[in-house]
Amino acid sequence: MTAPRWLKTAGFYVLVAIIFLQAVFPFYYAILTSLEDGQALFDVNYLPAVFDLSNYRSMLADGVFGKQILNSVFVATVTVAISLFLAITASFALARIRFRGRGLLLLTILSVSMFPQIAVLSGLFELVRAFGLFNSLWSLVFSYMIFTLPFTVWVLTTFMRALPVEIEEAAIMDGASSFTIIRRVFLPLLWPAMVTTGLLAFIQAWNEFLFALTFLSTDSQRTVPVAIALISGRSEFEVPWGNIMAASVIVTLPLVALVLIFQRRIVSGLTAGAVKG
Amino acid sequence: MSLTSDAAATGALTPTKPKASRLSRERIRSAWLFLAPMLIVLAAVALYPLYRTIYFSFTDASLDLLGEARWVGFRNYLEYLDYGNGQGEYFGLLVDARWWRSVWNTVWFAVVSVALETVFGLIIALVLFRKFPGRVWVQAAVLIPWAIPTIVSARMWAWMMHDQFGILNDMLERVGLIDTPIAWTASPETAMIAVIIVDVWKTTPFMALLILAGLQMVPQDIYEAAKLDGVPPFRLFRKVTLPLIMPAVLVAVVFRALDALRVFDIIYVMTPNTDSTRSMSVFARENLFDFDQFAYGSAASTLLFFIIALMTISFIYLTRMNLEGDER
Numbered sequence: 001m002t003a004p005r006w007l008k009t010a011g012f013y014v015l016v017a018i019i020f021l022q023a024v025f026p027f028y029y030a031i032l033t034s035l036e037d038g039q040a041l042f043d044v045n046y047l048p049a050v051f052d053l054s055n056y057r058s059m060l061a062d063g064v065f066g067k068q069i070l071n072s073v074f075v076a077t078v079t080v081a082i083s084l085f086l087a088i089t090a091s092f093a094l095a096r097i098r099f100r101g102r103g104l105l106l107l108t109i110l111s112v113s114m115f116p117q118i119a120v121l122s123g124l125f126e127l128v129r130a131f132g133l134f135n136s137l138w139s140l141v142f143s144y145m146i147f148t149l150p151f152t153v154w155v156l157t158t159f160m161r162a163l164p165v166e167i168e169e170a171a172i173m174d175g176a177s178s179f180t181i182i183r184r185v186f187l188p189l190l191w192p193a194m195v196t197t198g199l200l201a202f203i204q205a206w207n208e209f210l211f212a213l214t215f216l217s218t219d220s221q222r223t224v225p226v227a228i229a230l231i232s233g234r235s236e237f238e239v240p241w242g243n244i245m246a247a248s249v250i251v252t253l254p255l256v257a258l259v260l261i262f263q264r265r266i267v268s269g270l271t272a273g274a275v276k277g
Numbered sequence: 278m279s280l281t282s283d284a285a286a287t288g289a290l291t292p293t294k295p296k297a298s299r300l301s302r303e304r305i306r307s308a309w310l311f312l313a314p315m316l317i318v319l320a321a322v323a324l325y326p327l328y329r330t331i332y333f334s335f336t337d338a339s340l341d342l343l344g345e346a347r348w349v350g351f352r353n354y355l356e357y358l359d360y361g362n363g364q365g366e367y368f369g370l371l372v373d374a375r376w377w378r379s380v381w382n383t384v385w386f387a388v389v390s391v392a393l394e395t396v397f398g399l400i401i402a403l404v405l406f407r408k409f410p411g412r413v414w415v416q417a418a419v420l421i422p423w424a425i426p427t428i429v430s431a432r433m434w435a436w437m438m439h440d441q442f443g444i445l446n447d448m449l450e451r452v453g454l455i456d457t458p459i460a461w462t463a464s465p466e467t468a469m470i471a472v473i474i475v476d477v478w479k480t481t482p483f484m485a486l487l488i489l490a491g492l493q494m495v496p497q498d499i500y501e502a503a504k505l506d507g508v509p510p511f512r513l514f515r516k517v518t519l520p521l522i523m524p525a526v527l528v529a530v531v532f533r534a535l536d537a538l539r540v541f542d543i544i545y546v547m548t549p550n551t552d553s554t555r556s557m558s559v560f561a562r563e564n565l566f567d568f569d570q571f572a573y574g575s576a577a578s579t580l581l582f583f584i585i586a587l588m589t590i591s592f593i594y595l596t597r598m599n600l601e602g603d604e605r
Contacts, residue, residue: 012404016415019401023418026478027425029444030433044447090315093308098301105312107593112323114589116539118558119582122333122565122575123326126343146322153315172300178307207426209542210558214566225428229546241436248429259424260417270483271490 027252034245041242055246064219065227065247072223072251075137076205079144080198087152087197088190092182094153095160096168106157113150117210120146128215139215140223144208148201155200155269159193160186196269199262203255224251327582333575340571353576370576378552379560386469386556387537390476395530397477398484405485406492423482431546434475438462465553472543472554479543480536484529491525492518531592538585557581 032045037052059065093099094106124143133139163186171181212223219227228251231244259266334353338346355369370376405416422430437445438461446458461471495518503513541558548554555563561581564574 012407012409015400015404016409016411019404020415020418022478023421023482026430026433026437027421029437030429033436042442044442044444046444086315086318089311093311097304097308099305099308109319110593111586111589112319114535114585115323115327116558116578116581116585118539118541118561118578119330119585120323120326121330121562122338122571122578123329124322125565126329126333127321127326129343143322145318149315149319149322178304178311182311203424207428209428209545210562214562225426225542228432229428241439241442244432245436248432252425252429255424255426256421259420263417263420266420267486267490270486 027256030245030252031249033241034249037242055242056250059243059246059250067220068222068224068227069251071137071221072206072225075140075144075223076202078141079148079205080201082141083145083148083152083201084194084198086149087156088187088194089179089182090153091156091160092178092186095157097178106154109150109153113147113154115146117146121210121214124211125214134215135217135221137216137221140205140208140212143211143215144205147204147208151204152197152201155197156190156193159190159197163189192265193269196262196265199258200266200269203259206251206255330575330582331579333572334579336572338572338575340566340569343571346572349572353573354580370573370580375552375555376560376577379555379557382469382554383538383540383556383558386473386476386540386554387534390473390480390537391530391533393473393477394481394484394533395526397481398488398529399526401481401485402488402492405489419482419485421482422479425479427479427542428546430475430479431543434471434478435462435547438471462548465551468548468551468554472547475543475547476537476540480533484533487529487532488522488526491522494525495521531588535585535588535592538588539581557584 032048033041034055035048035051035053036045037050037054040050040052043049094102128134128139128143131139131142133142167185167189168181171185176184207225208223209225209229212226213229216222216226222230224247228244228247231247232239333343333346335348335350336346337349337352351369353369355367355371357365357367359365401419405412405419425433437443440446440458440460440463443458443461445461446455449455450458459467461467499517500513503517508516539558540556541562544554544556544559545562557577558581561574561577564570564577566574568574
């Protein structure tokens with residue numbers, strides 16, 4: 001039963017290697033495929049055999065894809081800016097002021113974040129059309145609030161609760177109004193939390209599919225997830241896999257870079273958002 | 278888990294009682310002022326649309342004639358059509374075999390994928406919890422699947438699972454596990470397996486991180502004591518570690534389960550129009566926008582909402598979540 005020590009260590013490192021490989025391999029293979037063209041695509045390679053940028057060139061030369069990237073950048077940035085702005089005052093109230101109904105309110109916000117998106121789709125579709133926002137990027141900025149807002153409020157509330165009371169007391173004694181306290185005391189302390197929350201909300205908005213698929217109808221208005229989902233060939237045998245992989249790498253590489261740079265913050269932000277309580 | 282600061286805040290302010298109460302009244306008023314914009318936006322994007330979805334499910338609304346929707350009662354859910362000759366038939370969502378198939382698919386998908394994610398997440402968390410050279414790199418690598426957009430992972434895996442040129446079949450053939458290529462996404466027997474593989478690959482990192490956070494909260498002196506007493510590692514894990522991280526694991530499981538029940542993207546992109554993988558969300562969207570059955574699709578959305586709401590409520594009740602963050 002008791003295996004020798006070196007065997008245990010070896011087993012552990014094999015496990016580590018498996019975990020590493022399974023996580024990295026599919027993305028590595030997407031990059032590999034994106035650099036192949038023509039016939040090379042249909043030979044299975046495990047190591048880079050060719051280095052051909054023509055898939056990237058054909059994706060980027062086609063002006064629509066560039067426009068679609070800008071659409072995604074616009075939607076995600078504006079969504080995050082508005083959510084953070086609304087969430088900062090709201091989370092101050094939820095974290096720092098005791099009032100009746102606070103628990104119920106937090107519960108409501110939590111349950112909104114658990115809404116199935118499909119449950120609001122018909123109602124949102126009606127609203128979007130009534131406001132004349134159909135096929136406009138603003139329809140996405142508006143509808144994405146349903147998941148970015150509860151998330152940012154929830155995480156910022158958790159972060160704000162963790163700050164010590166003394167700083168706030170001193171400001172109250174000096175007669176500062178609540179708004180001044182938020183602006184002068186909490187905002188400077190909350191920068192790191194806001195960067196984390198903003199980044200996570202950005203990723204969610206960047207990746208959203210269902211609303212973008214439903215509320216936008218023309219190619220030049222689409223965001224990148226929908227664009228990638230809709231790339232198809234004339235028949236099952238003509239699917240341009242090289243182009244699809246090139247587009248996938250283009251929209252994913254920045255995200256992977258951001259996640260790796262902000263790794264620590266993201267882990268703490270995710271856990272603050274989920275394991276509260 | 279130090280969320281108890283504001284209890285101390287009010288305690289500190291009580292000595293000057295009359296002033297404090299005026300102050301706190303002002304603060305409460307400003308609290309609602311601060312909350313108002315956020316609450317108004319949430320009501321506009323969540324509550325009102327939800328109410329409209331439920332309303333549409335009781336009408337005969339169609340995509341182009343939303344404004345002229347007429348109330349039809351429960352007809353979208355269940356209706357008995359009398360043929361007048363003593364015979365009749367039931368219609369509606371509650372007797373729709375395609376709907377029940379999608380309910381079954383969704384539940385099956387959720388149970389299998391969340392179970393696998395929990396096991397793999399636990400293994401990865403335990404590995405990352407140990408200190409070893411290069412751990413930072415492995416942790417970074419583990420985050421990559423999570424960072425990749427769902428649509429992109431669906432496309433990437435669809436390519437890897439290609440029946441003729443896919444690398445997955447190539448690997449399995451080389452190892453000798455299969456001798457003819459599998460049509461992963463195209464054949465009904467494997468379509469669900471394919472979807473589950475992608476979902477497990479993509480979301481296990483999330484599970485692993487949450488469990489890792491739970492592990493890091495376990496006081497380390499327990500392990501030193503156990504080491505001195507010579508408790509075997511597996512027993513230590515079963516008797517000490519597992520019970521201590523159980524709350525974190527449970528929260529992660531519930532979050533993932535609620536997420537899995539509304540699955541849409543992966544299935545819509547990888548295996549469109551297959552009875553064997555159609556989920557409740559896919560069913561609802563097909564009816565809403567592809568089949569011109571807006572009211573019927575709304576009814577399906579409404580049912581899905583109530584299923585998830587029921588689960589959420591029972592989860593909050595069962596775990597007795599402490600929402601106030603104090604009085605503990």
